Amino acid sequence: MLGFIIQRLLQSLLVMLAMSALVFAGVYAIGNPIDVLISPDATQQIREDAIRHYGLDLPLWRQYLAFLGRLLAGDFGRSFVFDIPVLELVLARLPATLELALASVLIGAFIGIPLGIYAGYRPEAASSRAIMAVSVLGFSVPTFWVGLLLILTFAVNLDWLPAGDRGPVVEVFGVGWSFLTAEGLTFLILPALNLSLFKLAMMIRLARAGTREIMLTDTVKFARAAGLAEFTILRRHVLRLISIPLVTVFGLEFASTLAFAVVTETIFSWPGVGKLIIDSITSLDRPVMVAYLVLVAFLFVTINLVVDLSYALLDPRLRRGGRA
Amino acid sequence: MSAPDRQGGEGSGAVDRPIPDRILVAEGVTKRFDPRLSLGDRIAGALGAAVERRAVQAVSDVSLAVRQGETLGLVGESGCGKSTLGKMLAGIMAPSAGRVLVDGVAPMQGRHKATTRIQTVFQDPFASLNPRMRIGATIAEGPVAHGLVARAQAPAMVADWLARVGLDPAFASRFPHQFSGGQRQRVAIARALAMQPVMLVCDEPVASLDVSIQAQILNLFLDLRRDLGLTCVFISHDLSVVRHVSDRVAIMYLGRIVESGAAARIYTAPRHPYTQGLLDSVPKLRLEADDLATFKPIAGELPSPLSPPPGCAFHPRCPKATEICRAERPLLTPREDGALVACHHA
Amino acid sequence: MTNFWRIYRENWVAVVALAVVVLVVLAAVTAPLFAPQDPYDLAGLDLMDARRPPGYEGSGGFVHWLGTDAQGRDLLSAILYGLRISLQMGLAAGAVAMTLGAALGILSAHLGGWVEAVVMRVVDLQLSFPAILLALVLVAMLGQGKTQLIIALVAAQYAYFARTAYGAATAERQKDYVEAASATPLPGWRVVLRHILPNCLPPLIVVGTVQVANAIALEATLSFLGLGLPPTEPSLGMLIANGFPYMMSGRSWISVYPGIALIVLIVAINIVGDQIRDQFNPRLTR
Amino acid sequence: MSALLEVRDLHTHFFTRAGVVRAVEGVSFSLARGEILGLVGESGSGKSVTGFSLIGLVDPPGRIVSGSIRFDGQELVGLPQAAMRRLRGARIAMVFQDPAATLNPVLTIGQQMALAVRAHGRASEAAARDLAARTLTRVGIPDAAARLDAYPHEFSGGMRQRVAIATALLHGPELIVADEPTTALDVSIQAQILAEMKKLAKESGTALVWISHDLATVSSLADRVLVMYAGRIVESGGVSETLRAPRHPYTRGLLDSLPATARPGEKLNQIPGSTPSLLALPPGCPFAPRCPRADAACATDPPDVVTGGRLVRCHHPLAVAA
């Protein structure tokens, strides 16, 4: 087990290194931020000063090495636009995104898994077909479009919920969360719903597929033969068995939700990192882009690691000997 | 352990020159599955953590020879290394130690099989045929690829073989799923034989077939062997099937041959306690009401190949075990009656 | 094949979906024949007709049944041509991604060793890295245009195929028929091409349908974020994005009709994909 | 002694896309308390479906279309699911072929057995564990209490099958349906399980339906044997009489196919052809196309010929030779 963890850590490190290099090169290829940042009537002198100021005159590999060096010291650099430490900028907005992503993944899981199990348990029932229709729809409709429809319906026309923004937050451990107040929750509902639509569809499908397969196994037959009630079988046997693939998906989905938050945050003007990255792309704020992408990669790698380890918790077959 | 010691009667004699009547010779063949440690495991090991090496010695130091026209039966319980040994003999898997010679040449060059002289029939006829290939193409593919038959002659050859294994030649354009299990196994046999091998390794070819079908395939096998003078290694866990088709039988336990000899002798006068136990375990057809159905199962379970017991691998289950069995591994030694037995007490 | 169709026919929803897909493809292919207008022909557009509601008769002398967009383009024609582009993009990206992914997946399963380790690590990494971000960065890097967009879509999607192909190929590789082929012996390339590849196709086809739908949706999202195709070659996504500003001002048809077309198309493809998936799953057949 | 189980003219069909699979077609038999009944036949002959019909677990699209199953006087066909569930595990239990597949890999043995205990009445955690441990000890698992916390993968195949058997025995059922419980095991382990089962059945007076395709196994375990072919019972009777002097050509053929009954190296007396598809069975005797004794009469349904407690369903039964 320890060996496995070490192996995964090493791999993660390598992946992070590769990621950072790729991201750095990719962002570099987008263009020279100076052309966007600097005002039109700036003199050549000012321009060159600015280029030097940001170290953009150095060759790419030197810039990268400098970046890595700073990274090792925990310094992601400073935003070109705001001249404040990027980490500060990103971390200040991370809670908002985490909250949004978590809320939507939880909605997806707590609604999607039971629905999916039900649909898998009675695949022929009309209600199951309805559930599947919803899931196909959730899978297919572009997030941005649904987002706008939600705003139009629930905020502008019905005036039930706020149209966007985050609303009041309550500080816990020095971080603001909005789900702790009723008013904060009203702000969270629409974006979380918007973002969760895809997850919901995904969870339904996975839970359904898993349940359908498991329902046909001898394990279930044997449980039935022992006289277990159907609900007990679903709750104790099926749920435990499908939870293994679901946890992976849950983890990965949580991560990709962070990414998809880009769209939702833009539409709902939710002050999270997703909106930050879009703004940074338009202003070519390179350090923010790099830091964000590296951070996202880091999150993924970490989540992957956690998922792999939680496998061992869920699947006793892996607890010994380490590898699947 | 020196070579002459372990070769005993079966494998003795010079093997560098092909000996006319010994088509297959295996000398001290060993297979170790030793998953490579990951870097992480190695670091963990260096840090003092207990690292599991899941090394399995599937086959240990097996020597045997098969004569021209002879069928050698290989019996043993699940996991004892029958298939692994079979694959090494057939040249599909490289031994970790020792060597195999078919017709005087090693069947493998590097990591790839280099001879068509030895062919294989697999256990599961549902898995061993490509589901997306017509069976005619399946049979013809090998011979055409190796130039044993011209492409133009292939259909005729296929028809010929289908007929010989008892199938309608018109079936050549069908897909495997259109056949029953027994018919598929006939196709698999045809495919192997179309390569014109001098030798066949059959790995449990009837294990997954129904009794009535199994009888048909065994009959077919016996016919072909007689007509073509085939030499065979026949692997099975079913003692009665092996007895039916084999001239000689080798009993395996935990990667080693514990006893071998003429089939008739082994079944009537087993020497090794394991062979005796095995034969006693098999339920017999009880035809008389007053026949008492008695079971004399071997006590205990098959030890894990990950950590075989020291000394004689069978000693924890052996009624005759003594101190020496726990300490020293018995060698496969020839006995007066020509049998080879690896037991301190037999 | 006939059997396949017989089973397929039992699910009428899937039959309808298939009909929709076929119809859409036909409509897209034959769009130039019956679309009232060629929406690419800028000279044929008149700004004076811009943003007219459905049913308006424009300067072209025909009725715009679905209204016009901000450039005076007939929406019905635009949607028909948009389907064409969306399908083109989806299919092209899907096909390239499938070829690339299948090749990588099957080869790494076959070769093993460090090739497998490197390729599959990269694929895992990519799978966990959100497609949309990747495409976003790539489009920002490569600039606009069909080819660039396809590259971005492929880069975002090939990993799914690679994973699937790898999974299928490792599963197939362990099957006896592959071992039987190697034991004949047949050369490695032949084993891969004749034995492993054909048997990996079903799962790849299933992933393929889903990914075509995904590619279409992804392209729409990129367009919405301002990184899609040029506005004079409007895909459905581009049409939706172009009409987006008018959603709040009551001129929702500019965005809603293309949106409906897009959703119908994607839903139909997904339903067809679902059905095929169910049919390929031997455990669920009866 | 009244029969524990009375099966009359059972028909279980599967309504598939390809057509109706008549997996069980007019099966009748009865079983006394404590009796061991062997059910033999080749693959697809309907043994398992018969077993599942008894305990009411036929998978959709299959269902019992007609017939009657009386268990201790109670009619099981058409019994509501809830009532059936109360019976399952408590009075009728079942053991499956593959012990690796029947146990849930992610729950401990103890958890799974406790679920089975609680399926029929309240029991405290401790009581459930205690019962589980005691039952495990009965099936020959040493140090059972400690092993309750182990997961199935930590057990060998034989051990797992013992756990499955113990789960079936928890509530002291009157009938156990065992569907090829030793097929997946090695010979030496199979012998152990057979010995164990025989002992347990004796001790507890449990009736046993033992499904197997292996004549030898059945012959050494069962009191009576049923031979199935294509969903029908073709022959039944006491084990030794039936196997010593079979009256149905199919039973004869099966016995002759066994290498153990022939001289080594000699050609076996094989049955030609292969088992028919249950989808499109022509009327009459399903074995006729493979039968050496078949003639025109075989195109009609064969009669049940009952002689001295033995039943054979054949137009041309073999003579009861000496």
Place this chain on the structure above:
Amino acid sequence: QTLNLGVRAGPEGVDPHYTATGTHAEALKHVFDTLVTSGDNLQLLPGIATSWRPVDATTWEFKLRQGVTFHDGTPLTAEDVVASIRRMQVLSGPNPTRIYVRNVQDMRIVDPHTLHIITAGPAPTLPNDFIRVFITSARATAGLTPETANEAFNAGRAAIGTGPYRFVSWTPREQFVVERNDAYWGGRQPWARHVRREIPNDAQRVAQLRTGQVDMIVRVPAADVATLERDRALRVVKAETVYVFNLQLDYRENTPQVTAKDGSRLAANPYRDIRVREAMDLAIDRRALAEIAMEGLGSPQGQMVTPGIFGFNPAIPIPTPNLPRARALLAEAGYPNGFRMVLNYTNNRLPGDNGVGTALAQMFARIGIEVQAAGQPAAVIFPARARGELSNIMAGWGTLTGEANYYYSANAHSNNRELRLGAFNWHGYSNPEMDRLIQAAAVELDEKKREQLLQEVGALFARDRVGIPLTAVGSAWAMRRDRVNLVRARTDEDTLAMDIVPTTPR
């Protein structure tokens, strides 16, 4: 009372000297005063300086206002002005405010409220530059280095101004909050608190106004103006801005994005031919652009500066479309069948840019030019332009200084590093006469003569069609009728709390 304003973008920090971005200055005008201010039509007005005049060719004298105190209670003197300008001279960032003081060579404090600015050469536009010279407190910024300044300002320690509001808090890309300064020299403001919320997404801004989450929004999308006008709870105010959409064409010998219709190379760059440029100009229907593409939020334009701007030439006509003439001109120039070109334009920078770009493509198609429209985000297109990869670009330009040379010197003068002129002349237009006029205007201190010179530049620009001005960009504000009222709409689009009053309660 709190004023909640939904803006597109906020400041990029709290240090007014940190960057020259318009939205940055707009927000910080609440906290800091500038030396000179500009009115709603960009006319120069007194700020901290009550008056200014050139003493000689290289010296300007500024008289400072008496009795101005900083938020910390200390009085403002010439020392603070000098310190502020010094700061601007050394700070460097992505877009430093140094350009506003580039002409300042030296400063002399005559008395605490009189200051002499010495320039390197004649600098007639110095007061125009000084509308962006924010006055910070010398005491509060003492000892700050370029590295520590940002932190000190953002935390509020150094954010001590003299403006009508005091700084409260700032969250990047979220909001900027200020509170009334009761001691403001210009009188008490009606709002106790003012929150500027950043909502870059247009639809979202409109939605939040309609749900009442903000009291007022800036830059109402043209698409929504009519709808919002119909809403009785809302009021919409429209105004012309100083931004002008214009098309720039490449003058270089070889241009990358123009080919014959079959894709083959052309012998010469057609744009170099004045007839082609004229033909393209004549193909454009500016009224349609303004009325339809921009949905009324724009007006046709014949020159690069709008009427209120110093140097505007009323004699330059607004071209009217003439398609037959345009086709004839093309044929005359040797392109009877037109050619193929990529049309580049920004699609997210100014309201209506996407619509104008696509409409332009349509109009050029009418005279037989095959156009491939390429609307892209500014972040993609501007760097590409700087790299010389484009053959043309349609984008907006705002003469924010209110003085025409701001545009001409950067765009029409040939690129000359030493003179720091033509920095934006990527297209290679070079005309000695143009250069002479621009240089002369740059040093002419006499207002009348300077205006004359700039009008001549404008005329030459129009004659040569150095660039093709299209429309002036309009802007619209929408507010909740029951809460606020915008009393002054500024042409530079600055939306200031000082221009907004609460609706008087009945």
